[in-house]
Amino acid sequence: MSDAPLTFETLAGAALHPLLPDLARLRIVVFRDWPYLYEGDEAYERGYLRAYADAPGAAVVVCRARGEVVGAATCEPMVQGHAPVQAAFRAAGLDPAGFCYFGESVLLRPYRGRGAGVRFFEAREAHARSLGLRRTAFCAVLRDPADPRRPAGHVPLDGFWRRRGYAPRPDLTVGFSWKEVGATEETPHLLSFWLKDLA
Ligand SMILES: CC(C)(COP(=O)(O)OP(=O)(O)OC[C@H]1O[C@@H](n2cnc3c(N)ncnc32)[C@H](O)[C@@H]1OP(=O)(O)O)[C@@H](O)C(=O)NCCC(=O)NCCS
Numbered sequence: 214m215s216d217a218p219l220t221f222e223t224l225a226g227a228a229l230h231p232l233l234p235d236l237a238r239l240r241i242v243v244f245r246d247w248p249y250l251y252e253g254d255e256a257y258e259r260g261y262l263r264a265y266a267d268a269p270g271a272a273v274v275v276c277r278a279r280g281e282v283v284g285a286a287t288c289e290p291m292v293q294g295h296a297p298v299q300a301a302f303r304a305a306g307l308d309p310a311g312f313c314y315f316g317e318s319v320l321l322r323p324y325r326g327r328g329a330g331v332r333f334f335e336a337r338e339a340h341a342r343s344l345g346l347r348r349t350a351f352c353a354v355l356r357d358p359a360d361p362r363r364p365a366g367h368v369p370l371d372g373f374w375r376r377r378g379y380a381p382r383p384d385l386t387v388g389f390s391w392k393e394v395g396a397t398e399e400t401p402h403l404l405s406f407w408l409k410d411l412a
Contacts, residue, residue: 215323217278223336224273229266232275233259235282243319245394247364248356252392265316268293270344274336276320276329284320286333288313288340291350298352301387301406313341315351334377338411347411351379352387352404379407 224232234255240262241253265271268289276284291299291312299309318333341349353370356363371381385406390399 214326215278217324219283219324219327219329219332220277221329221332221336222275222277223340224275225271226266229262229273232273232282233262233266236262236273236275236285239282239285239319239321240317242321244317247362247367248354248369249391250362250393252394252396262287265289272337272340274333274340276324276332278324283324284318284329284333286318286337287316288337288349289316290314290344290346295387297387297389301385302350305382305385307385311346312348312350313337313344313346315349317351330373331377338409342411348408349411350406350408352406355386355403355405374407377409379409382406382408 229236237253237255237258240258241251241255244251244253262273265273265287270293271287271289274286274288275282291302291309291314294314294316298314302309302312315334315337318330320329320333338349341347353374374381383405385408386403387406388401388403390401392399
Protein backbone atom coordinates (compact mmCIF):
# COMPACT_ATOMS: atom_id res chain seq x y z
CA MET A 214 0.00 0.00 0.00
CA SER A 215 1.36 3.41 -0.96
CA ASP A 216 0.34 6.66 0.74
CA ALA A 217 1.68 8.91 -2.05
CA PRO A 218 -0.97 11.53 -2.93
CA LEU A 219 -2.97 10.69 -6.05
CA THR A 220 -3.78 13.24 -8.75
CA PHE A 221 -6.38 12.90 -11.51
CA GLU A 222 -6.66 14.46 -14.93
CA THR A 223 -9.12 13.82 -17.79
CA LEU A 224 -7.12 13.94 -21.02
CA ALA A 225 -8.02 13.62 -24.69
CA GLY A 226 -6.39 13.66 -28.11
CA ALA A 227 -2.77 14.74 -28.52
CA ALA A 228 -2.31 15.23 -24.75
CA LEU A 229 -2.48 11.43 -24.47
CA HIS A 230 0.15 10.59 -27.06
CA PRO A 231 3.22 10.95 -24.77
CA LEU A 232 1.49 8.74 -22.18
CA LEU A 233 0.69 5.82 -24.49
CA PRO A 234 3.73 3.68 -23.48
CA ASP A 235 2.90 4.15 -19.76
CA LEU A 236 -0.76 3.39 -20.31
CA ALA A 237 0.08 0.30 -22.39
CA ARG A 238 2.34 -1.09 -19.63
CA LEU A 239 -0.32 -0.37 -17.02
CA ARG A 240 -2.99 -2.34 -18.92
CA ILE A 241 -0.61 -5.26 -19.40
CA VAL A 242 0.37 -5.44 -15.72
CA VAL A 243 -3.17 -5.11 -14.32
CA PHE A 244 -4.98 -7.33 -16.84
CA ARG A 245 -2.40 -10.11 -16.41
CA ASP A 246 -4.08 -10.92 -13.08
CA TRP A 247 -7.35 -12.75 -12.48
CA PRO A 248 -10.01 -12.36 -13.83
CA TYR A 249 -8.61 -11.23 -17.22
CA LEU A 250 -5.41 -13.36 -17.29
CA TYR A 251 -4.43 -11.37 -20.37
CA GLU A 252 -1.07 -11.95 -22.05
CA GLY A 253 -0.61 -8.41 -23.29
CA ASP A 254 1.56 -7.18 -26.12
CA GLU A 255 2.99 -3.66 -25.83
CA ALA A 256 2.85 -2.82 -29.55
CA TYR A 257 -0.78 -3.94 -29.79
CA GLU A 258 -1.65 -2.01 -26.63
CA ARG A 259 -0.16 1.22 -27.91
CA GLY A 260 -2.20 0.92 -31.12
CA TYR A 261 -5.36 0.16 -29.15
CA LEU A 262 -4.82 3.14 -26.86
CA ARG A 263 -3.86 5.41 -29.74
CA ALA A 264 -7.24 4.65 -31.32
CA TYR A 265 -8.83 5.83 -28.04
CA ALA A 266 -6.70 8.95 -28.04
CA ASP A 267 -7.74 9.82 -31.57
CA ALA A 268 -11.45 8.98 -31.38
CA PRO A 269 -13.67 12.09 -31.25
CA GLY A 270 -15.27 12.44 -27.83
CA ALA A 271 -13.01 9.86 -26.16
CA ALA A 272 -11.15 10.61 -22.93
CA VAL A 273 -8.79 8.90 -20.51
CA VAL A 274 -8.78 9.69 -16.81
CA VAL A 275 -5.15 9.45 -15.76
CA CYS A 276 -4.12 8.87 -12.14
CA ARG A 277 -0.59 9.72 -11.06
CA ALA A 278 1.41 9.27 -7.88
CA ARG A 279 4.67 11.23 -7.52
CA GLY A 280 4.37 12.07 -11.23
CA GLU A 281 4.20 8.40 -12.33
CA VAL A 282 1.12 7.06 -14.11
CA VAL A 283 -0.35 4.45 -11.74
CA GLY A 284 -3.92 4.16 -13.03
CA ALA A 285 -6.22 5.03 -15.90
CA ALA A 286 -9.82 4.70 -17.03
CA THR A 287 -11.11 5.14 -20.56
CA CYS A 288 -14.42 6.22 -22.08
CA GLU A 289 -15.87 7.12 -25.45
CA PRO A 290 -19.23 7.54 -27.15
CA MET A 291 -20.40 3.98 -27.82
CA VAL A 292 -20.95 4.82 -31.48
CA GLN A 293 -17.18 5.43 -31.85
CA GLY A 294 -16.23 2.06 -30.47
CA HIS A 295 -16.30 -1.68 -30.99
CA ALA A 296 -18.86 -2.82 -33.60
CA PRO A 297 -19.77 -5.99 -31.62
CA VAL A 298 -20.71 -3.85 -28.60
CA GLN A 299 -23.04 -1.70 -30.71
CA ALA A 300 -24.52 -4.85 -32.31
CA ALA A 301 -25.22 -6.36 -28.86
CA PHE A 302 -27.02 -3.19 -27.75
CA ARG A 303 -29.09 -2.96 -30.93
CA ALA A 304 -30.04 -6.64 -30.59
CA ALA A 305 -31.30 -5.85 -27.05
CA GLY A 306 -33.37 -2.91 -28.35
CA LEU A 307 -30.98 -0.27 -26.95
CA ASP A 308 -29.71 2.61 -29.07
CA PRO A 309 -25.88 2.86 -28.83
CA ALA A 310 -26.14 6.57 -29.69
CA GLY A 311 -27.42 7.30 -26.17
CA PHE A 312 -24.50 5.62 -24.37
CA CYS A 313 -21.03 6.51 -23.22
CA TYR A 314 -18.98 3.29 -23.17
CA PHE A 315 -16.44 2.84 -20.38
CA GLY A 316 -13.53 0.78 -21.69
CA GLU A 317 -11.52 -0.13 -18.63
CA SER A 318 -10.31 0.98 -15.19
CA VAL A 319 -6.86 -0.13 -14.20
CA LEU A 320 -4.95 0.79 -11.06
CA LEU A 321 -1.72 -0.67 -9.73
CA ARG A 322 -2.35 -2.76 -6.63
CA PRO A 323 -0.50 -0.57 -4.05
CA TYR A 324 -2.83 2.34 -4.86
CA ARG A 325 -6.17 0.49 -4.50
CA GLY A 326 -8.74 1.13 -1.77
CA ARG A 327 -8.10 4.88 -1.59
CA GLY A 328 -10.94 6.07 -3.79
CA ALA A 329 -9.31 6.11 -7.23
CA GLY A 330 -11.92 3.68 -8.58
CA VAL A 331 -14.70 6.01 -7.39
CA ARG A 332 -12.93 9.00 -8.98
CA PHE A 333 -12.61 7.08 -12.26
CA PHE A 334 -16.40 6.60 -12.37
CA GLU A 335 -17.14 10.21 -11.35
CA ALA A 336 -14.77 11.67 -13.96
CA ARG A 337 -16.06 9.44 -16.76
CA GLU A 338 -19.69 10.15 -15.88
CA ALA A 339 -18.87 13.89 -15.93
CA HIS A 340 -17.28 13.41 -19.33
CA ALA A 341 -20.38 11.53 -20.57
CA ARG A 342 -22.58 14.42 -19.41
CA SER A 343 -20.30 16.91 -21.15
CA LEU A 344 -20.96 14.99 -24.37
CA GLY A 345 -24.72 15.11 -23.76
CA LEU A 346 -24.85 11.35 -23.07
CA ARG A 347 -27.11 10.33 -20.20
CA ARG A 348 -26.49 6.57 -20.17
CA THR A 349 -23.24 4.79 -19.34
CA ALA A 350 -22.18 1.17 -19.76
CA PHE A 351 -19.19 -1.09 -19.28
CA CYS A 352 -18.63 -4.82 -19.53
CA ALA A 353 -16.76 -7.31 -17.39
CA VAL A 354 -15.51 -10.79 -18.13
CA LEU A 355 -17.63 -13.71 -16.93
CA ARG A 356 -15.58 -16.38 -15.16
CA ASP A 357 -16.49 -19.68 -13.58
CA PRO A 358 -16.20 -19.04 -9.81
CA ALA A 359 -14.86 -22.61 -9.55
CA ASP A 360 -12.01 -21.89 -11.97
CA PRO A 361 -8.86 -23.20 -10.21
CA ARG A 362 -6.94 -20.09 -11.34
CA ARG A 363 -9.15 -17.84 -9.20
CA PRO A 364 -6.96 -16.58 -6.33
CA ALA A 365 -8.09 -17.57 -2.83
CA GLY A 366 -9.95 -14.68 -1.20
CA HIS A 367 -10.55 -12.83 -4.47
CA VAL A 368 -13.32 -10.23 -3.95
CA PRO A 369 -15.31 -9.58 -7.15
CA LEU A 370 -15.98 -5.94 -8.04
CA ASP A 371 -19.77 -6.51 -8.34
CA GLY A 372 -20.54 -4.84 -4.99
CA PHE A 373 -18.33 -1.87 -5.85
CA TRP A 374 -20.14 -1.44 -9.19
CA ARG A 375 -23.61 -1.74 -7.61
CA ARG A 376 -22.65 0.96 -5.07
CA ARG A 377 -21.71 3.20 -8.01
CA GLY A 378 -25.30 2.79 -9.28
CA TYR A 379 -24.67 0.20 -11.99
CA ALA A 380 -27.07 -2.67 -12.65
CA PRO A 381 -25.91 -5.94 -14.18
CA ARG A 382 -27.44 -7.05 -17.47
CA PRO A 383 -26.46 -10.73 -17.71
CA ASP A 384 -28.61 -10.99 -20.86
CA LEU A 385 -26.49 -8.35 -22.62
CA THR A 386 -23.15 -9.88 -23.58
CA VAL A 387 -20.30 -9.51 -26.03
CA GLY A 388 -17.47 -11.85 -26.99
CA PHE A 389 -13.84 -10.75 -27.18
CA SER A 390 -10.85 -13.00 -27.84
CA TRP A 391 -7.47 -12.70 -26.22
CA LYS A 392 -4.45 -14.82 -25.38
CA GLU A 393 -4.42 -15.91 -21.77
CA VAL A 394 -1.19 -16.03 -19.76
CA GLY A 395 0.73 -19.16 -20.82
CA ALA A 396 -1.46 -19.83 -23.88
CA THR A 397 -0.25 -19.97 -27.47
CA GLU A 398 -3.53 -19.01 -29.16
CA GLU A 399 -6.30 -16.52 -28.47
CA THR A 400 -9.48 -17.97 -26.97
CA PRO A 401 -12.99 -16.44 -26.91
CA HIS A 402 -14.26 -14.80 -23.70
CA LEU A 403 -17.76 -13.71 -22.80
CA LEU A 404 -18.28 -10.33 -21.09
CA SER A 405 -21.57 -9.03 -19.73
CA PHE A 406 -22.69 -5.42 -19.38
CA TRP A 407 -23.51 -3.14 -16.46
CA LEU A 408 -25.66 -0.07 -17.15
CA LYS A 409 -26.52 3.20 -15.44
CA ASP A 410 -28.87 6.08 -16.22
CA LEU A 411 -27.20 9.31 -15.11
CA ALA A 412 -29.39 11.60 -13.06
C1 LIG B 1 -11.29 -1.29 -10.50
C2 LIG B 1 -10.21 -0.60 -9.71
C3 LIG B 1 -9.56 0.46 -10.59
C4 LIG B 1 -10.86 0.06 -8.48
O1 LIG B 1 -9.86 0.74 -7.73
P1 LIG B 1 -9.92 0.90 -6.14
O2 LIG B 1 -8.82 1.77 -5.74
O3 LIG B 1 -10.00 -0.43 -5.50
O4 LIG B 1 -11.32 1.65 -5.97
P2 LIG B 1 -11.79 2.59 -4.76
O5 LIG B 1 -10.76 2.72 -3.70
O6 LIG B 1 -12.32 3.84 -5.36
O7 LIG B 1 -13.04 1.82 -4.26
C5 LIG B 1 -12.92 0.68 -3.45
C6 LIG B 1 -13.60 0.95 -2.17
O8 LIG B 1 -12.80 1.83 -1.39
C7 LIG B 1 -13.59 2.88 -0.88
N1 LIG B 1 -12.84 4.12 -0.70
C8 LIG B 1 -13.08 5.31 -1.27
N2 LIG B 1 -12.23 6.24 -0.84
C9 LIG B 1 -11.43 5.64 0.02
C10 LIG B 1 -10.35 6.08 0.80
N3 LIG B 1 -9.92 7.34 0.77
N4 LIG B 1 -9.72 5.15 1.54
C11 LIG B 1 -10.15 3.86 1.57
N5 LIG B 1 -11.17 3.41 0.86
C12 LIG B 1 -11.81 4.27 0.10
C13 LIG B 1 -14.64 3.06 -1.93
O9 LIG B 1 -15.78 3.70 -1.36
C14 LIG B 1 -14.93 1.63 -2.32
O10 LIG B 1 -15.79 1.01 -1.42
P3 LIG B 1 -17.35 0.94 -1.69
O11 LIG B 1 -17.56 0.21 -2.98
O12 LIG B 1 -17.82 0.18 -0.51
O13 LIG B 1 -17.85 2.34 -1.78
C15 LIG B 1 -9.13 -1.61 -9.23
O14 LIG B 1 -9.73 -2.53 -8.37
C16 LIG B 1 -8.46 -2.39 -10.37
O15 LIG B 1 -7.57 -1.89 -11.04
N6 LIG B 1 -8.86 -3.67 -10.56
C17 LIG B 1 -8.28 -4.56 -11.57
C18 LIG B 1 -8.73 -4.26 -12.99
C19 LIG B 1 -10.20 -4.47 -13.17
O16 LIG B 1 -10.74 -5.54 -12.93
N7 LIG B 1 -10.88 -3.40 -13.65
C20 LIG B 1 -12.33 -3.42 -13.86
C21 LIG B 1 -12.70 -3.94 -15.17
S1 LIG B 1 -12.04 -3.02 -16.51
